[in-house]
Amino acid sequence: MAKRITTFxxxxxxxxxxxxxxxxxxDYSQAKTVDEAGIDMILVGDSLGMVVLGYKDTLxxxxxEMIHHGKAVVRGSQSSMVVMDMPFMSYQVxxxxxxxxxxxxxxxxxxxxxKLEGGTEIIEAVKGIVDAGIPVMGHLGLTPQSVGQxxxxxxxxxxxxxxxxxxxxxxxxxxAGAFAVVLECxxxxxxGFIASTVSIPVIGIGAGKECDGQVLVFHDVMGLFDEFRxxxxxxxxxxxxxxxxxxxDYVKEVKEGQxxxxxxxxxxxxxxIKQLLE
Ligand code: KIV
Numbered sequence: 385m386a387k388r389i390t391t392f393x394x395x396x397x398x399x400x401x402x403x404x405x406x407x408x409x410x411d412y413s414q415a416k417t418v419d420e421a422g423i424d425m426i427l428v429g430d431s432l433g434m435v436v437l438g439y440k441d442t443l444x445x446x447x448x449e450m451i452h453h454g455k456a457v458v459r460g461s462q463s464s465m466v467v468m469d470m471p472f473m474s475y476q477v478x479x480x481x482x483x484x485x486x487x488x489x490x491x492x493x494x495x496x497x498x499k500l501e502g503g504t505e506i507i508e509a510v511k512g513i514v515d516a517g518i519p520v521m522g523h524l525g526l527t528p529q530s531v532g533q534x535x536x537x538x539x540x541x542x543x544x545x546x547x548x549x550x551x552x553x554x555x556x557x558x559x560a561g562a563f564a565v566v567l568e569c570x571x572x573x574x575x576g577f578i579a580s581t582v583s584i585p586v587i588g589i590g591a592g593k594e595c596d597g598q599v600l601v602f603h604d605v606m607g608l609f610d611e612f613r614x615x616x617x618x619x620x621x622x623x624x625x626x627x628x629x630x631x632x633d634y635v636k637e638v639k640e641g642q643x644x645x646x647x648x649x650x651x652x653x654x655x656x657i658k659q660l661l662e
Pocket of ligand 1: 428523
């Protein structure tokens, strides 16, 4: 069994100026593929709600759904660190509830860390989870669980007040013991400044290459989700179109009697079949 990447490894990478990589996965096969490709961290993101479960946003995702998918991802991975998103309302109520739910995510899935959205307003929850020995990743900038309050999926930190709060929030997360922080949809100069002022890795998504690493959603990278594509996504493959072509070929071959072929069937031999059907 390979050794999984640790928070210590990630911090060392930052010190050496090496970039960290992170990609989401939501099931066993995806996790196996992502892990085998050498990704440092697998995020079981609550983007699960949109790209796997067909919800309109991430707010409907439940703790039970996260646990169900997290278990499969842990089973499918060996070397990557698995980070579980804490879903909406699983950590906002109070520190005790946050700790209880983080504990369930870790204990029931076998994942290595949890991720929470927000800064100073959730700092007590972060401290409680860290004090219990659970590694915490922060998430600032565009935080999809607050999409209503942010007025949509918009770039964050273009004005002084928001930028200042972001700098303060990252520092607060670092002081509370978070091992890394995701910055989503943030101007690259601000993200770069933040990455240079903290010792923990800053993982960007739509935040430029000055960050210490990058994270993207599996379905976006693979071209599996066609409902919208944010500007920051680079699509490396077009699996959805390939899959549609493959399925069309299958349908055609079944209809035309080309599938199954000789190589896909089980043959009894003439004598055996005679005896069998006698
Ligand atoms: O849920 C998710 O996939 C995320 C990433 C976009 C960072 O939080």
